[in-house]
Amino acid sequence: MLDSLLSLGGLVLLRDSVEWEGRSLLKALVKKSALCGEQVHILGCEVSEEEFREGFDSDINNRLVYHDFFRDPLNWSKTEEALPGGPLGALRAICKRTDPGPVTIALDSLSWLLLHLPCTTLCQALHAVSHQDSCPGDSSPVGKVSVLGLLHEELHGPGPVGALSSLAQTEVTLGGRKGQASAHILCRRPRQRPTDQTQWFSILPDFSLDLQEGPSVESQPCSDPHIPPVDPTTHLTFNLHLSKKEREARDSLILPFQFSSEKQQALLRPRPGQATSHIFYEPDAYDDLDQEDPDDDLDI
Amino acid sequence: MAAVASCGSGAGSTGSAVATASKSNVTSFQKRGPRASGTNDSGPRLVSIAGTRPSVRNGQLLVSTGLPALDQLLGGGLAIGTVLLIEEDKYNIYSPLLFKCFLAEGIVNGHTLLVASAKEDPANILQELPAPLLDDNSKKEFDEDVYNHKTPESNIKMKIAWRYQLLPKMEQIGPVSSRFGHYYDASKRIPQELIEASNWHGFFLPEKISSTLKVEPCSLTPGYIKLLQFIQNIISEEGFDGSNPQKKQRNVLRIGIQNLGSPLWGDDICCAENVSNSHSLTKFLYVLRGLLRTSLSACIITMPTHLIQNKAIIARVTNLSDIVIGLESFIGSERETNPLYKDYHGLIHIRQIPRLNNLICDESDVKDLAFKLKRKLFTIEWVQDNYLRQERNIYPPGFSYLLKQKDSAWGEGSLQHSTFLMSFLAKATAFASRLVRHSEPLKQTGSGRIHQAAGPRLWHDGRRQEAPGLLGIPL
Numbered sequence: 001m002l003d004s005l006l007s008l009g010g011l012v013l014l015r016d017s018v019e020w021e022g023r024s025l026l027k028a029l030v031k032k033s034a035l036c037g038e039q040v041h042i043l044g045c046e047v048s049e050e051e052f053r054e055g056f057d058s059d060i061n062n063r064l065v066y067h068d069f070f071r072d073p074l075n076w077s078k079t080e081e082a083l084p085g086g087p088l089g090a091l092r093a094i095c096k097r098t099d100p101g102p103v104t105i106a107l108d109s110l111s112w113l114l115l116h117l118p119c120t121t122l123c124q125a126l127h128a129v130s131h132q133d134s135c136p137g138d139s140s141p142v143g144k145v146s147v148l149g150l151l152h153e154e155l156h157g158p159g160p161v162g163a164l165s166s167l168a169q170t171e172v173t174l175g176g177r178k179g180q181a182s183a184h185i186l187c188r189r190p191r192q193r194p195t196d197q198t199q200w201f202s203i204l205p206d207f208s209l210d211l212q213e214g215p216s217v218e219s220q221p222c223s224d225p226h227i228p229p230v231d232p233t234t235h236l237t238f239n240l241h242l243s244k245k246e247r248e249a250r251d252s253l254i255l256p257f258q259f260s261s262e263k264q265q266a267l268l269r270p271r272p273g274q275a276t277s278h279i280f281y282e283p284d285a286y287d288d289l290d291q292e293d294p295d296d297d298l299d300i
Numbered sequence: 301m302a303a304v305a306s307c308g309s310g311a312g313s314t315g316s317a318v319a320t321a322s323k324s325n326v327t328s329f330q331k332r333g334p335r336a337s338g339t340n341d342s343g344p345r346l347v348s349i350a351g352t353r354p355s356v357r358n359g360q361l362l363v364s365t366g367l368p369a370l371d372q373l374l375g376g377g378l379a380i381g382t383v384l385l386i387e388e389d390k391y392n393i394y395s396p397l398l399f400k401c402f403l404a405e406g407i408v409n410g411h412t413l414l415v416a417s418a419k420e421d422p423a424n425i426l427q428e429l430p431a432p433l434l435d436d437n438s439k440k441e442f443d444e445d446v447y448n449h450k451t452p453e454s455n456i457k458m459k460i461a462w463r464y465q466l467l468p469k470m471e472q473i474g475p476v477s478s479r480f481g482h483y484y485d486a487s488k489r490i491p492q493e494l495i496e497a498s499n500w501h502g503f504f505l506p507e508k509i510s511s512t513l514k515v516e517p518c519s520l521t522p523g524y525i526k527l528l529q530f531i532q533n534i535i536s537e538e539g540f541d542g543s544n545p546q547k548k549q550r551n552v553l554r555i556g557i558q559n560l561g562s563p564l565w566g567d568d569i570c571c572a573e574n575v576s577n578s579h580s581l582t583k584f585l586y587v588l589r590g591l592l593r594t595s596l597s598a599c600i601i602t603m604p605t606h607l608i609q610n611k612a613i614i615a616r617v618t619n620l621s622d623i624v625i626g627l628e629s630f631i632g633s634e635r636e637t638n639p640l641y642k643d644y645h646g647l648i649h650i651r652q653i654p655r656l657n658n659l660i661c662d663e664s665d666v667k668d669l670a671f672k673l674k675r676k677l678f679t680i681e682w683v684q685d686n687y688l689r690q691e692r693n694i695y696p697p698g699f700s701y702l703l704k705q706k707d708s709a710w711g712e713g714s715l716q717h718s719t720f721l722m723s724f725l726a727k728a729t730a731f732a733s734r735l736v737r738h739s740e741p742l743k744q745t746g747s748g749r750i751h752q753a754a755g756p757r758l759w760h761d762g763r764r765q766e767a768p769g770l771l772g773i774p775l
Contacts, residue, residue, distance in 0.1 A: 018481065037523070118568065118569055119563055119571035119572070120563040120564075120566050120567065120568045120571065121563055123562075123563035123571075124506070124563070124564055124566070127419065127564055128506060157572070157573070157609075158609065159570060159571045159572050159573060159607070159609045160571050160572070161572065162606075162607045163562070163563045163570045163571050164608060166562070166604065166607060167563075167564075182771075188391060191393065191396070192393070193391075193631055194391050194632070196632075257571065
């Protein structure tokens with residue numbers, strides 16, 4: 001699934017950390033989309049252009065359109081090649097192009113943009129960019145825009161990360177174990193349950209993606225293995241289970257408040273052999289034979 | 301008649317007037333105002349707008365929220381002039397459904413809609429509204445839904461807890477015939493002609509704020525200001541606040557605002573904890589409520605409160621809204637594996653219900669409410685219903701069994717380890733059954749009286765009570 005991330009479109013958030021860096025995955029995905037023939041734009045803010053282009057072949061390097069905001073982020077040199085409006089202006093300019101065909105925009109990195117721009121402006125711009133193709137009645141992939149954003153999650157608090165992940169269509173969290181990198185992919189489709197999946201991978205030196213199985217054979221069960229499901233009926237001093245015979249007897253039991261038709265007939269029908277009903281009564285020592293005076297048995 | 305005779309010598313006209321008056325009425329006072337002759341255009345009458353009804357509790361005019369189960373929980377519906385705030389679930393799957401049911405109810409009833417969103421175009425939202433379930437085929441669909449979900453255990457009728465079968469179900473099966481609440485099919489879209497026949501206004505924020513304006517040092521973010529102005533314009537133009545005397549039938553405006561407070565509206569309460577402009581949203585709600593209270597409108601707002609970092613803002617927002625409902629879905633949380641919740645998709649928390657012209661509010665007693673989105677329908681149920689269906693979880697299986705059967709498990713030894721509790725319960729039941737008089741007069745039975753009554757028997761009025769009642773414990 002890692003290789004089909006870009007086919008869904010929208011904002012793909014790559015969350016990395018210090019132990020598991022995400023720039024190599026970003027470059028691998030960029031290379032993949034360049035090989036597919038899509039237009040690829042890179043907004044480079046965090047590393048220099050040479051460092052980003054390092055490791056790519058020349059034909060891929062020719063296909064990448066690189067917007068450099070690393071060398072001169074505040075446009076002090078005032079040259080013509082600097083794009084007006086900063087990174088956001090560049091984003092909007094990319095979207096305004098009328099070239100057909102899918103476009104992939106790689107943001108390196110979103111953390112840099114979050115630190116330099118207000119979060120709400122960035123969210124609004126990203127939303128405008130990634131939903132540009134949702135015109136009514138036009139479902140062809142012409143103009144489908146995928147935005148790949150690299151986010152260093154340790155740099156930000158839960159607020160901006162939460163806001164960006166609520167905007168994102170796909171969220172890839174990098175992790176790993178024993179030297180093996182894994183990507184936990186959470187895919188939010190608009191009106192369906194989010195699906196998540198963990199994919200083990202490694203990046204080859206030429207930045208192609210190598211999907212792998214997990215590092216060791218042990219497979220994690222979905223529930224926590226330390227806590228087995230608790231059966232509350234064990235270790236009781238009374239028995240809560242029924243044997244088959246007991247269960248049958250219980251099912252055939254007629255409760256006193258249930259009025260079945262047999263019971264009704266039995267009650268209505270006069271019992272054979274008894275014209276009138278007799279009450280056999282043996283008085284107690286405490287019993288009061290005189291029905292009229294209730295205080296008879298008080299000894300005053 | 302005496303009055304006529306005494307003042308008959310007076311002014312003749314008044315005398316004759318009095319005479320005619322006294323012929324028709326007993327008094328000479330005549331009621332001003334219209335006669336109760338049933339004419340439509342005279343006199344005060346109840347405002348009868350389609351899709352509304354007065355509340356039986358406090359007389360407020362109510363509209364349906366689109367889910368009859370939710371209407372029941374809120375005490376009949378959403379009062380006109382109030383705000384229904386829905387706290388979204390984490391992945392925003394179920395709150396859009398409630399939002400759309402509210403709008404679909406407006407379309408079905410012919411109300412005017414105002415849809416505001418910063419995320420989706422309102423025209424697209426309206427295209428995705430669920431289709432209403434009509435009378436004839438809804439019953440069939442309900443039945444097949446019920447049969448599909450029957451498990452073998454639920455086929456056992458409740459024998460011991462039989463009284464619980466008489467509990468009213470949380471929602472009625474079938475459409476409500478009074479046309480107040482409708483059922484919606486979440487898998488089908490609303491017919492296009494219904495949308496075109498309806499009157500709706502849309503507010504899509506990226507269109508209204510098309511350029512990057514400088515943020516003015518104002519207390520409200522520009523998006524909120526524009527939305528409030530838009531709402532105010534619609535209310536005054538279409539006369540929902542009574543400003544233009546309407547010749548035609550009065551109508552209700554249903555306002556729906558999606559994802560309020562998210563960063564797409566320009567508000568950064570979701571982004572940071574110490575926000576520069578933390579009162580923007582609360583002022584918006586305050587002004588919005590003022591607009592609603594003076595017009596015939598009802599509003600639904602969905603808000604991603606799980607993203608708001610400052611909990612004080614959530615508390616303020618809750619206080620400024622009228623009804624607050626929180627949705628908590630089980631996706632991704634540890635409750636998903638809890639067997640108690642296995643049939644449900646999430647919990648509904650009713651956090652606040654307003655006290656409108658009342659001292660008390662209609663809070664329902666049931667606290668554990670869960671919802672599930674079946675193939676077509678969104679149902680809300682009490683979580684314990686699951687237990688009541690499997691009654692052996694309440695009553696241990698051997699209980700009544702040991703009271704009644706002769707060849708019970710006593711002999712076989714399986715209940716020989718019965719605890720004090722079990723035997724105590726058995727004895728308590730036997731004692732209780734002696735207390736209950738089965739409506740027989742005292743004369744017939746002699747052993748029905750209790751001899752161990754505590755204290756002297758005192759009769760209240762010195763006479764014997766003829767009908768002691770079911771639980772005749774003398775004091």
